[in-house]
Amino acid sequence: MDFGMKNRLSRIFSPKTGKTVMLAVDHGYFQGPTTGLKDMKNITPLIPHADCLFVTRGILRNSIDPRIGTSVCLRVSGGPSILGELSHEDITTSMEEALRLNASGVGMSIFVGAKNEDRTIANLGRLVNEAERYGMPVLAITAVGKEMVRDARYLALACRIAAEIGAHFVKTYYCDDFHKVVEGCPVPIVIAGGKKIPEMDALLMTENAIKAGAKGVDMGRNIFQSDNPVGMLKAAKAIVHRGASAKEAFEIYKGSKKSATAEIERVDESMEKV
Numbered sequence: 547m548d549f550g551m552k553n554r555l556s557r558i559f560s561p562k563t564g565k566t567v568m569l570a571v572d573h574g575y576f577q578g579p580t581t582g583l584k585d586m587k588n589i590t591p592l593i594p595h596a597d598c599l600f601v602t603r604g605i606l607r608n609s610i611d612p613r614i615g616t617s618v619c620l621r622v623s624g625g626p627s628i629l630g631e632l633s634h635e636d637i638t639t640s641m642e643e644a645l646r647l648n649a650s651g652v653g654m655s656i657f658v659g660a661k662n663e664d665r666t667i668a669n670l671g672r673l674v675n676e677a678e679r680y681g682m683p684v685l686a687i688t689a690v691g692k693e694m695v696r697d698a699r700y701l702a703l704a705c706r707i708a709a710e711i712g713a714h715f716v717k718t719y720y721c722d723d724f725h726k727v728v729e730g731c732p733v734p735i736v737i738a739g740g741k742k743i744p745e746m747d748a749l750l751m752t753e754n755a756i757k758a759g760a761k762g763v764d765m766g767r768n769i770f771q772s773d774n775p776v777g778m779l780k781a782a783k784a785i786v787h788r789g790a791s792a793k794e795a796f797e798i799y800k801g802s803k804k805s806a807t808a809e810i811e812r813v814d815e816s817m818e819k820v
């Protein structure tokens with residue numbers, strides 16, 4: 547592995563812990579203005595608390611302050627919307643663009659077992675070929691169609707294929723027996739959060755995934771749809787980087803909710819005095 551590749555990976559995975567808390571805000575690329583991402587300004591206060599931002603070029607160019615210290619992993623695939631056949635995805639963003647945007651990684655979805663699995667897996671191969679010319683890490687995302695069961699057998703198959711084709715790290719969903727998914731995959735795995743669930747459940751899922759060998763999270767809705775997104779990021783970081791339990795992390799989430807509320811009340815009070 548050359549310097550550029552290692553350097554970029556160290557902007558995603560903390561060199562101290564080897565793990566990462568990525569904030570996924572790419573949902574609009576096929577879902578449109580998702581709840582929590584309608585106004586991308588809401589994301590601004592969250593960014594400093596994440597190790598890496600997973601985002602499309604359109605949002606990066608239009609809604610993100612270029613002076614952020616957080617690294618960027620660029621979603622470079624797309625095509626179909628939620629109204630179409632999702633597995634028809636192709637590569638939408640060039641490597642030149644990823645380099646110009648100073649991305650530390652690029653990510654795309656593969657659809658194992660879906661209509662166009664071969665096309666998406668071949669696309670991953672092409673993306674890896676090109677990315678490696680420039681020392682750019684590739685994240686493969688194992689998208690799961692409605693007809694697929696999110697169990698260890700299926701997810702291990704999808705993650706292993708992604709690694710065999712050359713992905714440098716993989717994003718997948720948490721499931722029972724997750725250690726089996728990790729054991730079969732020779733590159734780091736991060737988990738997506740999936741649909742919004744109660745905060746404690748999302749933190750428990752994170753704890754279980756880390757204990758089973760995941761190297762972090764690339765979480766979206768369970769962060770930005772929470773009533774305290776910064777608190778959830780801090781809580782996830784405590785689990786991922788410090789090995790905190792979900793119970794301990796939940797206290798961090800609750801605590802920073804109180805301090806956020808206190809800050810809002812303080813500002814409201816001082817506004818009343820003006």
Ligand code: R5P
Binds near residue numbers: 571573689739764766
């Ligand atoms: C989905 O295809 C997107 O890549 C999301 O970034 C990913 O699912 C993570 O977001 P969430 O935690 O909301 O599932």
